[in-house]
Amino acid sequence: MKPTRPRSRHAGYILLVDDNDELSVALGQYLEAQGYSVDFAADGPRALSIAEENTYDAIVLDGVMPGMDGLEVARRLRTDLKLKTPLLMLTGRTALDDKVAALDAGADDYLCKPFELRELLGRLHALLRREHGRVVPDVLRVGDLTLDTGTLEATREGQALTLTPIGLRLLEVLMRESPRVVTRARLERVVWGDTLPDTDTLRSHLYLLRRVVDRGFKTPLLHTLPGFGYRLEDRRESATDPRSAVA
Numbered sequence: 001m002k003p004t005r006p007r008s009r010h011a012g013y014i015l016l017v018d019d020n021d022e023l024s025v026a027l028g029q030y031l032e033a034q035g036y037s038v039d040f041a042a043d044g045p046r047a048l049s050i051a052e053e054n055t056y057d058a059i060v061l062d063g064v065m066p067g068m069d070g071l072e073v074a075r076r077l078r079t080d081l082k083l084k085t086p087l088l089m090l091t092g093r094t095a096l097d098d099k100v101a102a103l104d105a106g107a108d109d110y111l112c113k114p115f116e117l118r119e120l121l122g123r124l125h126a127l128l129r130r131e132h133g134r135v136v137p138d139v140l141r142v143g144d145l146t147l148d149t150g151t152l153e154a155t156r157e158g159q160a161l162t163l164t165p166i167g168l169r170l171l172e173v174l175m176r177e178s179p180r181v182v183t184r185a186r187l188e189r190v191v192w193g194d195t196l197p198d199t200d201t202l203r204s205h206l207y208l209l210r211r212v213v214d215r216g217f218k219t220p221l222l223h224t225l226p227g228f229g230y231r232l233e234d235r236r237e238s239a240t241d242p243r244s245a246v247a
Contacts, residue, residue: 011034011035011036012035012036012037012057012058012128013036013037013038013039013054013055013056013057014031014036014037014038014039014056014057014058014059014060014124015038015039015040015041015047015050015051015054015056015058015059015060016028016031016038016039016040016041016059016060017040017041017042017043017044017047017059017060017061017062017065017070017073018040018042018060018061018062018065018090019042019043019062019065019066020062021042024040024042027060027117027120028040030117030120030121031121031124034121039054039056043065043066043067043068044065044067044068044069044070044072044073044076045067045068047059047061047073047077048073048076048077048080048081051077051081051083051085052081055085056085057085057086057128058085058086058087058088058124058127058128059077059085059086059087059088060088060090060120060124061073061074061087061088061089061090061107062089062090063089063090063091063092063093063102063110064091064092064093070089070090070091070102070105071101071102071105072105074087074089074102074105074106074107075105075106077106078105078106079106086108086109086124086127086128086165087106087107087108087109088107088108088109088110088111088120088123088124088127089102089105089107089109089110089111090110090111090113090115091110091111091112091113092112092113093112094112094200096200096203096204099112099200099201099204100204100207100208103164103204103205103208104208106164107164108127108164108165108166109123109126109127109166109197109201110201111123112198118195119195122192122193122194122195123192123195125193125195126191126192126193126195127165129193138150140172140175140176141175142175142178142179142221142232142233142234143219143221143233143234143236144156144157144217144234145175145213145221145232145234147168147171147172147175149172152168154168154171156213156217157217161212161213162212163209163212164205164208166191166205167205167208167209167212169190169191170187170191170205170206170209171209171213171232173186173187173190173191174222174230174231174232175232177232178231178232178233179231179232179233180231181225181228181229181230181231182229182230182231183228183229184202184229184230186229187202187229187230188202191205206222206224206230209222210222219234219235219236221233221234223235
């Protein structure tokens with residue numbers, strides 16, 4: 001069993017993984033000034049070893065490192081170590097495909113370089129709020145899709161769905177509002193609070209959410225309404241539901 005460290009004097013424990021010593025020192029000093037305790041790893045193998053030995057509230061991981069890159073580290077954290085620790089990936093790649101690849105590998109969110117330190121802190125706060133501040137659990141259903149907000153288990157047609165914490169949060173909001181339309185601004189505010197992401201971030205997460213929720217199933221549930229927002233509904237059930245006329 002991993003050691004559980006006392007938290008009374010700290011905002012949380014962060015593992016910072018980056019091969020750039022200068023950047024690591026600057027980020028570490030900033031996070032420690034905000035009340036966090038920070039451990040450092042300069043490469044992928046060291047990061048995996050430290051993460052296996054200790055419990056962290058979040059991991060900040062550089063996407064590009066020599067040898068084992070950030071994508072491979074993220075995959076191993078999720079598949080080999082089975083960690084669900086919130087993972088924020090730092091990336092200098094701004095193409096949508098690269099951002100989706102980071103989320104696919106197991107990152108919960110990403111931050112494009114260069115970035116402001118305040119934005120890094122805001123993203124970490126958002127991840128930690130989602131991890132520790134959930135409401136009273138219940139089971140949500142839309143068509144053959146279910147989400148247990150207590151266990152964070154999502155299923156469709158009885159098949160377990162694997163979602164990131166942000167994907168789960170988006171799904172929860174859309175399911176609670178179903179079949180009403182949820183605007184892009186509302187989704188961004190609920191998930192990221194006042195630290196709004198770049199224009200591709202929500203699109204990346206919704207792309208992955210749609211792929212998990214709808215791919216391989218006969219009836220699509222997640223619908224985009226250009227210029228309005230997004231709606232989660234089983235249109236077979238809502239054809240006679242007057243609420244569907246809202247959109």
